[in-house]
Amino acid sequence: MNLHRNRLIRRLIEEHPRMAWIYCRLRRIVEGGVGPVAGA
Numbered sequence: 320m321n322l323h324r325n326r327l328i329r330r331l332i333e334e335h336p337r338m339a340w341i342y343c344r345l346r347r348i349v350e351g352g353v354g355p356v357a358g359a
Contacts, residue, residue: 332339 328339328342331342
């Protein structure tokens with residue numbers, strides 16, 4: 320399941336770099352919680 324998800328993300332990065340960047344930012348905020356990472 321995770322491998323399949325990574326493959327989808329990799330394709331997203333190749334086709335839409337900006338969308339992938341935003342996705343990574345959002346994921347980092349969610350994982351880090353409301354801390355210094357959220358304001359970075």
